[in-house]
Amino acid sequence: MKIYIPRDAAAKALGADRIAKAIEAEIKDRGLTAQIIRNGSRGMVWLEPLVEVETAEGRVGYGPVTVADVKAIFEGDSDKALGDVEVLPFFAAQTRLTFARVGKIDPLSLADYEAHGGLSGLRRALTMTGEAIVDEVKLSGLRGRGGAGFPTGIKWDTVRLAHGDKKYIVCNADEGDSGTFADRMLMEGDPFTLIEGMTIAGIGCGATKGFVYIRSEYPDAIEQMQAACDIAREAGVLGNVLNSGHKFDIEIRVGAGAYVCGEETSLLNSLEGKRGTVRAKPPLPALQGFMGRPTVVNNVISLATVPVIFEKGAQHYADFGLGRSKGTMPIQIAGNVKFGGLFETAFGMPLGDLVNKVGGGTASGRPVKAVQVGGPLGAYMPVSKFDTPFGYEDFDQKGGLIGHAGVVVFDDTADMLGMARFAMEFCAVESCGKCTPCRIGAVRGVETIDRIAAGDAGAVEILTDLCETMKDGSLCALGGFTPFPVMSALQNFPQEFQTAKEAAE
Amino acid sequence: MNAKPKLPSSDDVEAIIARHSHREGPLLPILHDLQAEFGHVPQMAVPVLAESLNIGRAEVHGVISFYHDFRDAPAGRHVVKICRAEACQSVGANALADHALAKLGGEWHMTTPNGNITVEPVYCLGLCACGPAIMVDGQLEGRVDAARMDEILSECGA
Numbered sequence: 001m002k003i004y005i006p007r008d009a010a011a012k013a014l015g016a017d018r019i020a021k022a023i024e025a026e027i028k029d030r031g032l033t034a035q036i037i038r039n040g041s042r043g044m045v046w047l048e049p050l051v052e053v054e055t056a057e058g059r060v061g062y063g064p065v066t067v068a069d070v071k072a073i074f075e076g077d078s079d080k081a082l083g084d085v086e087v088l089p090f091f092a093a094q095t096r097l098t099f100a101r102v103g104k105i106d107p108l109s110l111a112d113y114e115a116h117g118g119l120s121g122l123r124r125a126l127t128m129t130g131e132a133i134v135d136e137v138k139l140s141g142l143r144g145r146g147g148a149g150f151p152t153g154i155k156w157d158t159v160r161l162a163h164g165d166k167k168y169i170v171c172n173a174d175e176g177d178s179g180t181f182a183d184r185m186l187m188e189g190d191p192f193t194l195i196e197g198m199t200i201a202g203i204g205c206g207a208t209k210g211f212v213y214i215r216s217e218y219p220d221a222i223e224q225m226q227a228a229c230d231i232a233r234e235a236g237v238l239g240n241v242l243n244s245g246h247k248f249d250i251e252i253r254v255g256a257g258a259y260v261c262g263e264e265t266s267l268l269n270s271l272e273g274k275r276g277t278v279r280a281k282p283p284l285p286a287l288q289g290f291m292g293r294p295t296v297v298n299n300v301i302s303l304a305t306v307p308v309i310f311e312k313g314a315q316h317y318a319d320f321g322l323g324r325s326k327g328t329m330p331i332q333i334a335g336n337v338k339f340g341g342l343f344e345t346a347f348g349m350p351l352g353d354l355v356n357k358v359g360g361g362t363a364s365g366r367p368v369k370a371v372q373v374g375g376p377l378g379a380y381m382p383v384s385k386f387d388t389p390f391g392y393e394d395f396d397q398k399g400g401l402i403g404h405a406g407v408v409v410f411d412d413t414a415d416m417l418g419m420a421r422f423a424m425e426f427c428a429v430e431s432c433g434k435c436t437p438c439r440i441g442a443v444r445g446v447e448t449i450d451r452i453a454a455g456d457a458g459a460v461e462i463l464t465d466l467c468e469t470m471k472d473g474s475l476c477a478l479g480g481f482t483p484f485p486v487m488s489a490l491q492n493f494p495q496e497f498q499t500a501k502e503a504a505e
Numbered sequence: 506m507n508a509k510p511k512l513p514s515s516d517d518v519e520a521i522i523a524r525h526s527h528r529e530g531p532l533l534p535i536l537h538d539l540q541a542e543f544g545h546v547p548q549m550a551v552p553v554l555a556e557s558l559n560i561g562r563a564e565v566h567g568v569i570s571f572y573h574d575f576r577d578a579p580a581g582r583h584v585v586k587i588c589r590a591e592a593c594q595s596v597g598a599n600a601l602a603d604h605a606l607a608k609l610g611g612e613w614h615m616t617t618p619n620g621n622i623t624v625e626p627v628y629c630l631g632l633c634a635c636g637p638a639i640m641v642d643g644q645l646e647g648r649v650d651a652a653r654m655d656e657i658l659s660e661c662g663a
Contacts (some may be wrong), residue, residue, distance in 0.1 A: 006575070013632050013647035045634035129641065178590030181631040216537075216574055217630050218645055250595030254537055256572035259628060273558075275571040289528060335595035340634025372591055376628075406633065408592045419591065426590075426628065434572075456646065 004052040007038035016049040016319040022070045040189015042103035043342030061085035069073035089238035103190035113192045121310030133204030139314035142327030146299030147403040149392045158286035159205040162294035167207035173214040174262040177375025179406030182330040183300035191228035196256040197306035202248040210250040260428040261475045262299040277432040278476045325391035335408035352386025366411040374403025379488035421449040423485040438479025447491040518553040544579035564636040581623035583661040586640040592633035620661035
């Protein structure tokens, strides 16, 4: 008998370790022979801790489980029984390509990984030339999942063709955007996928060394990736890759609490042991990246999607999606929402369906007021824009961005002026200091919003002007995109920026 | 964490540097190890690091002061990090933080006079579908309400 108890950070934060101990004790008491597997999360966070028991009829889920529920699970009369979790509407409605194995397998069992299609993409890549590997990625239409949406294959090709005595694959796992946790879930639930994707990238581009830069706020992901790399090295996946003669190895690096290091050039500086300040581009990291050498910098999800593209073929992947937004996106539904979690689906679903149909509306039961899509630098989308299809260009046209696909739901108690102020405050705290509009502007932004709150209507114009300056005068998205949440709050909820003034009159 | 901070000798610092000397860009891993062992990055390590890595002292100082994680003095015995990011705010993180800070009678980054608790803001723990989230001495907890916060703070010796 196998019992699956997630070791995902969200499940642990909701008591999964306590459940595991209780289940272990119960197994002992009953003299059973059962194996506990600490899997990843199925992504249905409202059901965590979600325990699955393997039976003759398949896996039966229970959730959310408390210690008090454990006995009843063994008696077979638990009122937390969910049946097969894959037929639950939230799960059944998904198209899981990148996250196909997350929650299903033992994340640290290479055998389990292979039994579920793992390494077949890498084996196929090993029969191909670098050029053919890069072409396959181009054909898949895969775009950078970190937020910018740059075509992954083109980036890879630049590195492949660049001259350098050594090239690098850097995985950006500095997932600092509020409302996003896909990278974390992937690393905790299926770390070999990321290793395989990075290895394929290495072979395609001629890189021999990889780094995974993980934020320090993710201790579980760090531990899991470290363990998985050790196992992969031991098994010959890393090193002399599957005895192919291709050399590739991965080192795990830990960030130090700077949000801006999620920006690729800051991340490279940080990896080199410097302050995480932004570099001007050009030169592109693809040509002069880590230590001045050609470097691929890709997000976790971009790299972790590579194995399935090679396993099933580029066309299979490209057949999903909408327009130039090809494939699937693991969308993270978060904040004040009834059914929060990770929902992987082809691009194109309207935002309102994600929030209301999939997410079930707010957790508080109150009306939805706004949804922030794309993290702290993403726009607040009002309900009137809920028909926007989830895609890079579609959101761009509506004055928003999808970023790393975090969707944070707010109910009608949200204070939009307060959220705009927070966006500026966050920018001030996290600015690397290189660009004046960001470093100084964010501080002035907080002050200006305070003036608006105090009834100074003229300050609205100053705030608008300041946002223009930040947008035009910042090197990276921190200063450049902070105006998105600020201006979207101002434009979509203008009455909230007037109340104080009207009260004063 | 210790009440009385251990202070490293320059041999200790050099031993940690040696552990990472094979790495490309070893400074952050070194600083993480120093802090893990000594609870902070002591001032005396700066010249040793500068000398060993062949960079300026100002550069070392600049790196240490850039990152929120590195401390120049040890924290309290327990570190409570409360997420302030938007997803947690949407489910009441501001009220939770206000409650904790009022109870302890201080501001962000404060340490209680008895040295038991340091409170810090954190911007996202990746628990955005089960907020408000906090991290206590590296342990994560989701859906924290005021009552649970009170329990945690008293367990930590508020």
